[in-house]
Amino acid sequence: MFNSVMHGLLFIFCFLYLEVEAATTSGGASAYIATALTVSTLNNIDFGTAPQGDPAKLIAPTSLAAAAFSVLGESNMPYTISLPAFVDITNASGKTIRVDTFSSFPSGSGMLDANGAQTLKVGARRAALALNQSVGIYSGSFTITVVY
């Protein structure tokens, strides 16, 4: 009698033990599908007119001479901004001037407003001009990238 009771207890014990050899749970997963981001140019960076031998000229992103872009997308959504390291602008004779030190306002990342819009401004530095710098109009283009 005692033995069969013990067998019964043992069986229950082992059964309970086996029940806890595995465990299951669920984890959450999420994604967000947003209105595509677009960027269009409102105005270009303009370094103005300068003589040969002029020192480097820095245009702050907040200045009127800075480039301006319209960024459109999902309302109230943050996005990140990538700027080029440098570009070379060229005149009709094929001579170049280095433009670097790009900076933007907002800097690094932006935030679209309730209408899904933000104006992004970009400044840069024009290199110093050589005393024998080829005269003429220099122009070029640069690429900015915005991603959510």
Place this chain on the structure above:
Amino acid sequence: MVMLLWIIGIAKAAAVAVSITSVSDLDFGVGVQGDPPKTVLPGTSETTENGSFLVTGDPNKAYSIALPNGSINLSVTTGNAKLKVNNFTSFPSEGAHGVLDSSGKQTIYIGATRAAVPNTQKKGKYIGSYVVTVRYQ
């Protein structure tokens, strides 16, 4: 003989049950209509995107990990649209590759692939859940 089994029974029952709890959710971030599939890798540590779970149990005990076999659906929070997620992967990898540390713990990391986003996909936040099972070896 009965007493011996009884002692074994007590010894085994004293072992710690394996348990698993969710630590962080799998997050595919922001996509736009027309996006290609996006894969989040499990990695080997916590990131802003991977999912993670804490497994606890007996110190130094080996265990296996089972992930969803097929796909799960994420559902948009307002409406009926769905977005498929499949190719679940983990670190340690699925199968008998988990080993609890000397404190009886291990964190496992989960990755998966969000399907391509059709041009007509409804915009908004999509949420869902997936099941992970761990079992002592």
